Amino acid sequence: MASNGVEKVGVLIVGSGPTGLGAATRLNQLGHPNWxxxxxxxxxxxLACTDVTPEGFLFDMGGHVIFSHYQYFDDLLDTxxxxxxxxxxxxxxxSYVWLKDRWVAYxxxxxxxxxDKEDQIKxxxxxxxxxxANAVAQGKPKNFDEWIMRVMGPGIADLFMRPYNFKVWAVPTTMMQCDWLGERVATVDVDRAIAxxxxxKEDAGWGPNAVFRFPLEGGTGGIWKKVAKLLPPERQRYGCQLxxxxxxxxxxxFADGRQVAYDALISTIPLDITLRWLGQSEWADGLQHSSSHIIGFGIRGRCPHGLKCWLYFPEDNCPFYRVTVFSHYAKKNCPADGTKLPTLCKADGSGPDSSEAAEGPYWSLMFEVSESNYKPVAQQPTKLGGSAVAAQGTWPAVVAETLAGALATQLMQPGDEVVSVYHRRLEHGYPTPSLGRDGVLKQALPWLRKHNIWSRGRFGSYKYEVANQDHSLMLGVECxxxxxxxTQELTLEHPNIVNPRKNLEMKYTREPVMPGLLASAKPMSAQEN
Known part of the structure; x- marks a missing residue:
C-alpha cells in the first residue's frame, strides 16, 4: 500500500472471463511478483459464466462449446x-436449420x-x-451483403443468409463488413451443391466445431471457476466494480472508493465504455454491439430431439435465432430424474393439471434472442401465455414469445410441462463487425496502449473473429x-493466421501450463498434436 492510501500493483487485470484468466494464468506461470x-x-x-435456476437447471450465457486452435488452451483446461x-x-x-417446417442440415x-424443387432451382x-459474376468482379466486396451475393447468389441470400444474419446480429447485412468471416461462414462448392x-444427399459436418467437448458438470462457467482456483486467491478480488x-x-x-495504481492495465470491459470514460466518445460511437436475451426452459419428460445440439431459425415465426438442446450436453445440466418439481405451466401457456410436485426425467432448451435499435425486443412484464398460474410469476414478453415460438417450430408440444423458466439480458452480447469498426480499432487500441492500457477480449478488442473462448484466453496470454x-500478439493482430481449419491439427502453443510452473516466455510456435 502506497503512503497516500492508493494500492500499487505492477499489472492490474479487470475482468475474470477467459481473457482476464488467461492473463492471470500467464503472469502466475511466469512468477510475476505483483499483479x-x-x-x-x-x-x-x-460472459462464459453459467447460471443455475432455483429448480436446478443450468444455462450458459449463449451456445458455448469447447474447441480449440491452441494447445496452451487445451493444456490449461485439462489441468x-x-x-x-x-x-x-x-x-x-x-446441427440443423428449421425452415419451411422441415429440418435442413447445417x-x-x-x-x-x-x-422443395422450386427453392432448389432458385x-x-x-x-x-x-x-x-464473381469471376469477373472488380475488388473485394464492400460489405457482408455483397459478399453473400457474390458467393451464394440471391436464392440462398433471401431464403436463409439475410434473414438469419439479421436475427443474429440485429443489424442489416449491408451495415456489416466481411473481413471477419474467415472460417465462420461456409462458402459454396458449386459442384458439391449440385451433386x-x-x-x-445430406452433407453436414463442416466447420471447426464439428466435434466439441463439454464439461460433465458445472456448465461452461464451471470451467472458468476451476481455472481461477489454479491461481493464488490473494491475487483475486471479486465484488469489486471499476x-x-x-x-x-x-x-x-472502484465503486467502493478504493484506488489501485498500476504500471500496466489489462482491461476486458467493453471498449466503448472505456473510451467514453476517457473522453473519446466519437470513437465509442463508431463501435456497435447487440444485446442478447438468454432464455431457458426446463421441461419434464424425455428429450424428443435425439442427438441434435444446436439449431438455427431464420424465419419470423419465432423471436430466437439459435436454440441449444442444453440437456444433451451434460446430464447434470438438469436436476436428477428423481427430483420432484411442480409444473409451472404447459408449453401452450395453460395451467398445470396438478399443483403436486412430480419426478422427472427432465430436459432443457436454451434460446438466444438478439436486440438492438434496429431490432427491438418486447420486454413489458407478462404472464406466460396469459396463464394465471401464481407459481410462474411474470416475465419479459420476449419469454412468452419464445415459448410460443418453440411451439411454432415444433421444438415443444402444447402439453409439455415447463418446470423451470430462465431469462437474462446481456447488454453487450455480440461485438458487431460494423463497417466503421476497423477504423476505430486502428486508432483507439494504439492510443490506449500509449497510456499503458491493453484493452483485450471479446469486447475489450471488439474483434468477433477472435472472440471464442480459446481466442479470448490467448488474447490475455499474449497480452x-x-x-x-x-512479444507480438498474434491472435489480436493476425486472426487469419490463427483461425484456419488446418490450425486445429497444427495448434499454436507456448510451453505447458501446469500449476506453479515458472518458465521463460517463448515466441508462439506451431506444434503437431
Missing amino acids: LLVDKEADAGG AVGQGDAAWNTLERV PFQNNISAL CLAGVVDAKV NVINN AGLDKDKQVAT VDNILFG
Missing part, C-alpha cells in the same frame, strides 16, 4: 477440469437438397450465377507476453 485480478461479479467467468471421459463429454455437432448452403441458379441435390480510470496518473477507482517481453 491483481478484479471483477465486479462474485465469481469468475465473465483445471481434468482429462478424458472422467471430466468431459465429447460430442459430434448435430451448413444450409451445402444442403439445399432438403428444400438456390442452384443463384449459386451458378454468383460464381460466374448433393442430384443424389439427395468506476473510473485516470489514464495520466494510471490509477483505477502479458507483450507487456513483459514485447
Whole structure:
C-alpha cells in the first residue's frame, strides 16, 4: 500500500472471463511478483459464466462449446477440469436449420437438397450465377451483403443468409463488413451443391466445431471457476466494480472508493465504455454491439430431439435465432430424474393439471434472442401465455414469445410441462463487425496502449473473429507476453493466421501450463498434436 492510501500493483487485470484468466494464468506461470485480478461479479467467468435456476437447471450465457486452435488452451483446461471421459463429454455437432417446417442440415448452403424443387432451382441458379459474376468482379466486396451475393447468389441470400444474419446480429447485412468471416461462414462448392441435390444427399459436418467437448458438470462457467482456483486467491478480488480510470496518473477507482495504481492495465470491459470514460466518445460511437436475451426452459419428460445440439431459425415465426438442446450436453445440466418439481405451466401457456410436485426425467432448451435499435425486443412484464398460474410469476414478453415460438417450430408440444423458466439480458452480447469498426480499432487500441492500457477480449478488442473462448484466453496470454517481453500478439493482430481449419491439427502453443510452473516466455510456435 502506497503512503497516500492508493494500492500499487505492477499489472492490474479487470475482468475474470477467459481473457482476464488467461492473463492471470500467464503472469502466475511466469512468477510475476505483483499483479491483481478484479471483477465486479462474485465469481469468475465473465460472459462464459453459467447460471443455475432455483429448480436446478443450468444455462450458459449463449451456445458455448469447447474447441480449440491452441494447445496452451487445451493444456490449461485439462489441468483445471481434468482429462478424458472422467471430466468431459465429447460430442459430434448435430446441427440443423428449421425452415419451411422441415429440418435442413447445417451448413444450409451445402444442403439445399432438403428444400422443395422450386427453392432448389432458385438456390442452384443463384449459386451458378454468383460464381460466374464473381469471376469477373472488380475488388473485394464492400460489405457482408455483397459478399453473400457474390458467393451464394440471391436464392440462398433471401431464403436463409439475410434473414438469419439479421436475427443474429440485429443489424442489416449491408451495415456489416466481411473481413471477419474467415472460417465462420461456409462458402459454396458449386459442384458439391449440385451433386448433393442430384443424389439427395445430406452433407453436414463442416466447420471447426464439428466435434466439441463439454464439461460433465458445472456448465461452461464451471470451467472458468476451476481455472481461477489454479491461481493464488490473494491475487483475486471479486465484488469489486471499476468506476473510473485516470489514464495520466494510471490509477483505477472502484465503486467502493478504493484506488489501485498500476504500471500496466489489462482491461476486458467493453471498449466503448472505456473510451467514453476517457473522453473519446466519437470513437465509442463508431463501435456497435447487440444485446442478447438468454432464455431457458426446463421441461419434464424425455428429450424428443435425439442427438441434435444446436439449431438455427431464420424465419419470423419465432423471436430466437439459435436454440441449444442444453440437456444433451451434460446430464447434470438438469436436476436428477428423481427430483420432484411442480409444473409451472404447459408449453401452450395453460395451467398445470396438478399443483403436486412430480419426478422427472427432465430436459432443457436454451434460446438466444438478439436486440438492438434496429431490432427491438418486447420486454413489458407478462404472464406466460396469459396463464394465471401464481407459481410462474411474470416475465419479459420476449419469454412468452419464445415459448410460443418453440411451439411454432415444433421444438415443444402444447402439453409439455415447463418446470423451470430462465431469462437474462446481456447488454453487450455480440461485438458487431460494423463497417466503421476497423477504423476505430486502428486508432483507439494504439492510443490506449500509449497510456499503458491493453484493452483485450471479446469486447475489450471488439474483434468477433477472435472472440471464442480459446481466442479470448490467448488474447490475455499474449497480452502479458507483450507487456513483459514485447512479444507480438498474434491472435489480436493476425486472426487469419490463427483461425484456419488446418490450425486445429497444427495448434499454436507456448510451453505447458501446469500449476506453479515458472518458465521463460517463448515466441508462439506451431506444434503437431
